[in-house]
Amino acid sequence: MNSSETAGLVFGQSVKRVEDFDLLTGRARFVDDLKLPGMLEAAVLRSPHGHAAIRGIDKTAALAMPGVHAVLTLEDFRPHLANDRLIVALPSPAWKIDANRPFLAGKETVHVGEPIALVIADSRYIAEDALALIEVDFDPLPAISDCKAALEPGAPKTHLANPNNLVAEFEVAYGDAAAVFASAPHSFKLSLWQHRGGGHSIECRGAVASWNEMEQNLTLWSSTQTPHAGMRMLVDILGLDDGQVRVITPDVGGGFGPKLCFYQEEAAVAAASRMLGRPIKWIEDRREHFTSTTQERDQYWEVELATDGEGHVLGLRGNMIHDHGAWTARGINVAYEASQAVTMPYDIAAYSMKVRVALTNKVPVSPVRGAGQPQGVFVMERLLDKAARTLGIDRAEIRRRNLIPASKMPFTKPMKTRGGIQVLLDSGDYPKCQQAALDKAGWDGFRARQQAALAEGRYIGIGMANFVKGTGRGPFEGATVRIGTSGKIQVHTGAAAMGQSTKTMMAQVVAEQLGADMENITVTAGDTATIGFGMGGYNSRQAVLAGSAAHLASLVVRKKLLAVASEVLEAAVDDLEIVGSDVRVKGVPDMKMGLRDIAKALAGTPGFRLPAGQSPALEATEQPVIDGMAYANGTAVAEVEIDIETGLVEIHHLTLAHDCGRIINPMIVDGQMVGGAAHGVGNALFEWMGYDENAQPITTNYGEYLLISAPEMPPIDLIHQESPTPLNPLGVKGVGECGVVPTAPAIISAIEDALSPFGLSMTRVPITPAEIAAMIEEAQAK
Amino acid sequence: MTEMRKISVKVNGKAYEAEAEVRMHLADFLRQKLGLTGTHLGCEHGVCGACTILLDGRTARSCLTLAVQVDGHEIMTIEGIADGDTLHPLQEAFRDNHGLQCGFCTPGMLTTLIELLRDNPDPTEEEVRIGISGNLCRCTGYQGIVAAALDAAKRMRALS
Ligand code: FES
Ligand code: FES
Numbered sequence: 001m002n003s004s005e006t007a008g009l010v011f012g013q014s015v016k017r018v019e020d021f022d023l024l025t026g027r028a029r030f031v032d033d034l035k036l037p038g039m040l041e042a043a044v045l046r047s048p049h050g051h052a053a054i055r056g057i058d059k060t061a062a063l064a065m066p067g068v069h070a071v072l073t074l075e076d077f078r079p080h081l082a083n084d085r086l087i088v089a090l091p092s093p094a095w096k097i098d099a100n101r102p103f104l105a106g107k108e109t110v111h112v113g114e115p116i117a118l119v120i121a122d123s124r125y126i127a128e129d130a131l132a133l134i135e136v137d138f139d140p141l142p143a144i145s146d147c148k149a150a151l152e153p154g155a156p157k158t159h160l161a162n163p164n165n166l167v168a169e170f171e172v173a174y175g176d177a178a179a180v181f182a183s184a185p186h187s188f189k190l191s192l193w194q195h196r197g198g199g200h201s202i203e204c205r206g207a208v209a210s211w212n213e214m215e216q217n218l219t220l221w222s223s224t225q226t227p228h229a230g231m232r233m234l235v236d237i238l239g240l241d242d243g244q245v246r247v248i249t250p251d252v253g254g255g256f257g258p259k260l261c262f263y264q265e266e267a268a269v270a271a272a273s274r275m276l277g278r279p280i281k282w283i284e285d286r287r288e289h290f291t292s293t294t295q296e297r298d299q300y301w302e303v304e305l306a307t308d309g310e311g312h313v314l315g316l317r318g319n320m321i322h323d324h325g326a327w328t329a330r331g332i333n334v335a336y337e338a339s340q341a342v343t344m345p346y347d348i349a350a351y352s353m354k355v356r357v358a359l360t361n362k363v364p365v366s367p368v369r370g371a372g373q374p375q376g377v378f379v380m381e382r383l384l385d386k387a388a389r390t391l392g393i394d395r396a397e398i399r400r401r402n403l404i405p406a407s408k409m410p411f412t413k414p415m416k417t418r419g420g421i422q423v424l425l426d427s428g429d430y431p432k433c434q435q436a437a438l439d440k441a442g443w444d445g446f447r448a449r450q451q452a453a454l455a456e457g458r459y460i461g462i463g464m465a466n467f468v469k470g471t472g473r474g475p476f477e478g479a480t481v482r483i484g485t486s487g488k489i490q491v492h493t494g495a496a497a498m499g500q501s502t503k504t505m506m507a508q509v510v511a512e513q514l515g516a517d518m519e520n521i522t523v524t525a526g527d528t529a530t531i532g533f534g535m536g537g538y539n540s541r542q543a544v545l546a547g548s549a550a551h552l553a554s555l556v557v558r559k560k561l562l563a564v565a566s567e568v569l570e571a572a573v574d575d576l577e578i579v580g581s582d583v584r585v586k587g588v589p590d591m592k593m594g595l596r597d598i599a600k601a602l603a604g605t606p607g608f609r610l611p612a613g614q615s616p617a618l619e620a621t622e623q624p625v626i627d628g629m630a631y632a633n634g635t636a637v638a639e640v641e642i643d644i645e646t647g648l649v650e651i652h653h654l655t656l657a658h659d660c661g662r663i664i665n666p667m668i669v670d671g672q673m674v675g676g677a678a679h680g681v682g683n684a685l686f687e688w689m690g691y692d693e694n695a696q697p698i699t700t701n702y703g704e705y706l707l708i709s710a711p712e713m714p715p716i717d718l719i720h721q722e723s724p725t726p727l728n729p730l731g732v733k734g735v736g737e738c739g740v741v742p743t744a745p746a747i748i749s750a751i752e753d754a755l756s757p758f759g760l761s762m763t764r765v766p767i768t769p770a771e772i773a774a775m776i777e778e779a780q781a782k
Numbered sequence: 783m784t785e786m787r788k789i790s791v792k793v794n795g796k797a798y799e800a801e802a803e804v805r806m807h808l809a810d811f812l813r814q815k816l817g818l819t820g821t822h823l824g825c826e827h828g829v830c831g832a833c834t835i836l837l838d839g840r841t842a843r844s845c846l847t848l849a850v851q852v853d854g855h856e857i858m859t860i861e862g863i864a865d866g867d868t869l870h871p872l873q874e875a876f877r878d879n880h881g882l883q884c885g886f887c888t889p890g891m892l893t894t895l896i897e898l899l900r901d902n903p904d905p906t907e908e909e910v911r912i913g914i915s916g917n918l919c920r921c922t923g924y925q926g927i928v929a930a931a932l933d934a935a936k937r938m939r940a941l942s
Contacts, residue, residue, distance in 0.1 A: 016877055023885030024873040026820020026860035030886070033819035125803065202824040202832055202920050203886040253822070253886030254920050286825040499884025499921050671880045671926055678923030702829035702918070710911040710924040739923075 009516040010508045014667035017504040018518060019251075019497075028251040031206040031223045036279040039208070040069055042269055043127035044282065045117040045134055046291060047109035050143030050361040050695030051158070054107055054116065058135040062119060065133060067126040070276060073117045074104040077271050082239025088262060090331030092418065094170035097162050099328040099359060103237065103271075104264060109138075110158055110326040111361050112697055113291025115264045120272055120280060143361040143695040147323035148300050150358040158326055158359035167324050168332045168357040172339040174414035175350030180315030184306030188386045192303065193764045194375045196296035197687035199368050200707060201498070203253020204284035205293055207266045209273040217244045220270050223252050225260040225496045226536030227526040233262045234270050249526035255498030256679075257367040258294045260538040261329045265292075290700040294366035295689050296334060298323040299375055303353075305383040311391050311398040315350035316343060316383065322357045325364035332357055334365055334372040336418045337470075341376025341741075344413070344468035345430050345633060346402040361695035369679055370740040371539065373469055378745040378765060381465040385749055386761070395749070396438055399466055403430045417470065417629065425468060425631045427723040428659050434466060434635040436719045437657035441637035454757065459642045460652070461756070463749025465742040467636075470629035471660075471734025472544025472727075477535050479549035481510055481557050482619035485603055487581050487596030489514055489521045494534010495546035496526035500736055501668045502542045506550050508664055509730070513554035514561070515578045515595070533623065540734025543664055544630055548728040549622045556620035564598045567612040630725040630733040634658030636677075636742035638750040647773030649685055649751060651712075654743065657719035661733035666720070669735050673718055676739020682708045684744035688766055789853045793818065794862025802849045808842075809833045811849035812859060820860040821889050824918065831917030834890035835859050841897050860889035863896065871937040872896060872930070881930030883921035890917045895931050903939055907932060 022028040059071040070076075078084055084103045089095065105116045117134060121127035142156035149155055150165040158165050181187060207222040218240065224230050227247040234245045252259070265282050273280045284293065303318030322335035332355075339353040388398040404411050406429040413423040438444070446462045453460045480492040491506050503523040511518050524530050525546075526537075535545070562573045565583035569576070569591055577586050583598065585591040599618040601611045610616060637655040642648070656673055663669050686706040690698040699705040724731025744765055751772070752762040758779040764771070790799045793816060800815040807826075812818045812835070824830035826845045833844040836858040863870045872895055875881065882888045891914060898905065898913040905913065910931045911924070919927060 017880075019885065020877040020882060021869070023882055023888055024860075024869060024876055024892070025864050026818070026889060028820075028885055030819075030822070032823070033813075035814075035817075125805070200920055201884070201886070202830055202918060203822070203884065204824075252884065253824075254884040256920065286827065286830075499886070501883065667880045671883060671922060674923035674925045675883060675921045676923075679920075701827050702825055703827075707918050707920065709915045709918060710928065711908075711915050713911075713924045716923070716925065 008512050010518060011512040011664055014665055015508060015518055017501055018507050019501065019503055030203055030251045030253055031208060031221050032283045034208045034221055034250065034281070036208065036210055039279040039281055040120050040122060041124040041127055042272065042280050042282040043119050043124060043131050044115045044265060044288065045119065045131050047105060047112055047114040047116055049109060049138055049140050050112055050145070051141040052109050053139040053141060054105065054109055055137035055139055057117065061133040062130040065126065065130050067122040068119060068130045070120040070272065071117055071130065071134060072272055074102065074106045077103060080271055080275055081237055083237050086233065086262060086264065086267065087236065088330060089328045090333060092168065092332050094168040094332050096169060097167045099167055101264060101327040101329065103267060108160060111363055112695065113288065113363060115268070115292065118268050118272055120276060145360060145362065145691045145693050145695040147298050147358040147360050148321050150360050151321060151356055158361050165359040166356060167359045169355065170332065171352060171354045172336065172415065173352040175315065177315045177317040177350040177352035180350040181304070181306050181317060184314050185309055186307045186391065188305045188383055188390060190303050190382055190386060190763060192301040192379060192382060194299045194301070194378055195688060195766060196368055196374065196683050197689040197705065198290070198293060198295040199256035199258035201254025201256050201259065204286060204289045205259060205263065206283040207269050208279060208281045209270040210279040211274040211277065213277055217246065218270055218274065219246045219248065220266060221248045221250050222266050223259060224249055225255045225498055225538055227496060227528055228494050228534040229536060230262050230266060231528045234267065237267050238271060238274065246529045249496050252498040255537060256369045257371065257538065259498065260536060261294050261366050287700050290705065291363060291697055294329050294364050296368040297365055297689055299338060301379055303379055303383060305387055307387050311387055311393045311401055313346060313348045313402045316348060317352040319354040322355060323365055324357045324359050325362045326359060327364045329364035330366035333418055334367055338372030338375040340415060341373040342380045345404060345466045347404045348402065362691055367538065369676065370737045373467065373741050374680065374683060374744055377465055377467045377741055378748070381745045381749060382763065385752065395464060396434065396443055399434060400431055403434065403466065405431060421627050424628055426628065426725045426727055428631065428633045429721065429723060430466065430633050433633060433657045433659055433721055436721065437635035437637050437655050440717050440719055441639065441653065441655040443637060459644055459754045460639065461750045461752065461754025462637065462639050463746050463753050464635060464637045465745035465749060467742040468631050468633045469738055469741050471540035471632050472626065472630045473539040473541050474545065474625065474627045476623045476625045477541065477545035477549050478531055478533055478621060478623035479506065479546055479553050480531055480619060480621040481550060481553040483557060483595050483599045485596055485599045487594055487599065491521060491523040491550060492530035493525050493546045493550065494531050494536065495542045496537035498537055500542065500672065501665070502537065504668065505543050505547055505664055509547050509550045510554045513558045515580050517580045520581060540736040543732045544728055544734050545626060547664065547730055547732060548624050548626065551730055552622035552624055553620040556622065557618060560602065560614050560618055561595065561598055563612040563614055564601055565593045568593055626728055628727050630661060630727050632658065632660045632733040632735065632738050634738055634742060636746035638746040640747065640750040640754055642751065642754045642772065644776050647769035647771065647776065649769065649772065651681065651714035651747060654714050655717045656739060657721065658738050659721040659723050660735040660738060661725045662722055662731040663720060664732060669720065670718055672735045673739040674716055676737060677716055677743045678708050678713055680740045680743025681713065681747065683766060684747040685766055787850050789849055791852045792856045794858055804850050806849045807845055808847040808849050808852055809844035812844060818859055818861055822886055824886065829918065831890040831894065832887050834893045834917065836893050836897060841894055858893065860892055863892055871941065872899065872934040875930040875934035875937060879930035879933055880926040881922065887917060887919040891919070891927055895934065899935050899938060904935060
């Protein structure tokens with residue numbers, strides 16, 4: 001198959017998901033469903049302070065409680081650790097402070113929710129009772145909550161030992177922005193505040209560790225997006241060999257980014273299991289999710305756009321402060337991706353974004369679905385709206401004038417990814433995609449509708465946003481495709497399934513080459529015992545990298561199948577076809593050979609030659625290296641109505657036109673787009689992870705932190721364009737994050753449009769009804 | 783705190799008897815004592831709806847119900863919806879309309895919709911949305927779930 005072909009036997013079809021039967025009948029196995037003989041349960045003692053010194057920990061009363069097996073602090077663990085820190089920071093020249101997390105907090109705690117000790121007991125109920133009996137002598141210290149304030153001189157220090165809170169500093173830039181601004185006819189400035197909340201997979205995190213004393217090895221089941229990275233972390237922390245640690249991801253109830261990090265609890269249950277010789281389970285509860293699982297949170301942007309009189313953008317510059325939280329759980333990537341995303345869809349000659357990353361006494365920040373790119377898009381689109389309004393140009397038209405035209409594709413952006421890879425926009429027709437969205441949303445007729453509504457005292461508005469999203473981050477993912485002597489096809493991959501239909505996608509890709517029978521294929525995703533290396537699930541990369549690997553491995557297996565069948569059936573390879581569990585001679589269905597027979601033949605017979613000069617085993621492992629990212633693109637248009645008394649925003653309609661290259665399963669692509677859009681609506685209007693000035697979290701349940709529910713979800717029109725990427729053999733681009741990236745920017749643009757009679761400028765996201773009502777009131781008072 | 787009680791309960795048509803601490807909530811009882819792990823916990827404070835079960839035919843949050851409260855009662859969980867390996871029309875509709883991604887919210891969605899479709903066999907889209915407004919799903923954006931519910935209603939009407 002090459003990327004110019006359209007849908008195949010199963011590839012490109014909305015086949016039913018292989019995951020669904022177990023999930024629909026309660027037979028799926030999530031981490032909390034595991035029950036091992038002799039298993040104990042853990043609860044975690046967490047810091048109640050944003051910042052405090054820990055003077056002492058008295059475990060006596062807790063240990064005396066019946067049913068409690070151990071209370072373990074950093075001091076207790078240390079003799080059993082080869083490394084007492086989680087060294088995870090992605091490399092970057094931008095770092096100024098090494099803020100990798102400790103195994104557990106020791107003498108100082110730097111955010112509410114930071115793990116301090118583990119209680120191991122017969123049950124979680126008892127473990128939680130014992131938590132209340134541990135006496136910790138805290139000495140509270142000044143805490144810093146706001147990332148902007150954190151960089152002011154004299155601000156409280158997040159960590160006592162650091163010189164200040166500036167953990168990293170960098171610039172994303174190209175062209176000569178200073179020169180452009182010196183001579184630009186028009187410039188437009190904005191100060192923006194952006195906030196995103198947490199991942200909030202409905203399944204929280206969790207891990208079960210089991211040390212096998214007899215075999216001297218460890219198995220960790222974890223609700224993680226990155227099992228292989230987790231395995232390597234455990235090797236490093238526990239001082240084991242690679243062969244001694246197996247990490248398995250059972251069914252995972254959503255990831256959305258935060259589960260790609262490796263966490264203290266995973267290491268702690270593993271170490272504790274080895275120390276106690278018993279399997280140990282720890283399951284995060286929702287309050288813990290709010291105070292210990294990574295989030296995205298705040299960014300402050302000061303930005304400026306330079307244009308000519310017709311709205312052609314000449315340059316963009318500014319600076320941004322990014323909230324890093326108390327520790328490095330991943331890297332500078334959220335801030336970097338945000339800065340890099342700003343100009344992506346547009347042909348802009350000069351760009352400079354200076355970024356300062358600030359430590360705060362809050363939960364560490366790492367990517368949430370979209371990884372900073374919604375924020376970058378918001379910046380660009382807010383500036384374009386402002387320029388359009390001031391210059392009197394239609395907002396769609398100013399974008400049309402600046403979008404990279406299809407004739408310039410592939411287009412080299414003079415930027416490097418955070419991994420140093422050249423940004424090359426590989427394919428797509430951005431203006432066409434925008435037009436498709438506008439046509440569907442009725443953009444051109446909207447002004448008349450708006451006038452009519454206003455005449456009735458109704459405030460409706462329309463807004464839009466374009467995006468280009470890097471997907472399929474390399475360097476590789478692997479897949480093994482094996483036909484067993486039962487005739488069943490097994491597929492193993494290091495890609496991690498967390499609800500995004502990875503197993504179905506892999507099965508479709510393999511089935512396309514090997515008999516087109518989905519039922520004949522089983523996929524294991526994210527078990528380090530089945531494949532030696534893997535990167536895991538993040539950055540919309542599964543179909544791009546793991547799908548490509550499965551495709552290439554299937555082609556190798558297919559070739560072997562056909563070679564053996566050709567010899568045995570005495571038919572030319574071109575005359576053969578693979579149908580279900582057989583290789584048959586085309587047109588002569590009785591002349592066939594079972595996959596199982598070929599598998600047996602290639603498993604070898606003592607003393608005999610392998611058939612058809614083939615190498616042993618009907619299997620292949622491929623790990624294609626694809627460094628360049630496949631850039632997906634799209635346009636969102638939102639239509640809203642605002643009740644100016646209450647500030648309530650009702651989204652009447654969302655239109656999303658997008659291009660994720662070739663589509664493997666249209667049903668799944670639609671599901672990813674709509675799910676992402678729902679997250680974007682939440683980011684625009686609902687989700688706020690609040691902290692007070694002492695860095696105490698003030699939104700730690702779903703009464704205080706709002707997730708979108710079914711009635712708030714607007715109707716969505718999806719438009720698909722398929723520009724195959726030349727970067728992988730399937731021509732696919734990632735889609736998992738494409739729905740979220742433009743949605744909040746388009747909604748905020750629509751709100752601003754609806755409120756245009758009041759001349760309001762929307763510079764914050766999320767925005768609540770109360771804030772909108774207050775802005776309207778203030779404008780009316782003037 | 784550790785007082786134990788014997789609880790007799792019928793779950794998915796089968797009689798069970800088990801001891802539990804009086805403070806144990808029903809979800810933990812089903813999952814840990816009866817081994818019925820299909821019911822999920824997403825928040826344990828009554829908002830997400832993942833733990834929804836049918837208690838004497840009516841939806842209840844099993845995270846907000848104590849195990850001792852169900853002594854002598856009847857419960858239906860996700861494990862009791864299909865007939866062996868034959869899916870219920872609602873489950874079929876979920877599969878055909880992509881009503882689930884990670885599937886973690888699914889147990890609560892299914893039980894909630896079983897009640898809704900029983901009480902209102904021909905709901906409007908809005909009625910479905912309001913009906914599941916107490917069930918959070920982070921994956922689907924609800925579109926597939928709503929489509930599945932409406933499709934299931936049609937299938938179930940055709941059967942009855
Ligand atoms: S777990 Fe019961 S409502 Fe969330
Ligand atoms: S399918 Fe994942 S939470 Fe609903």
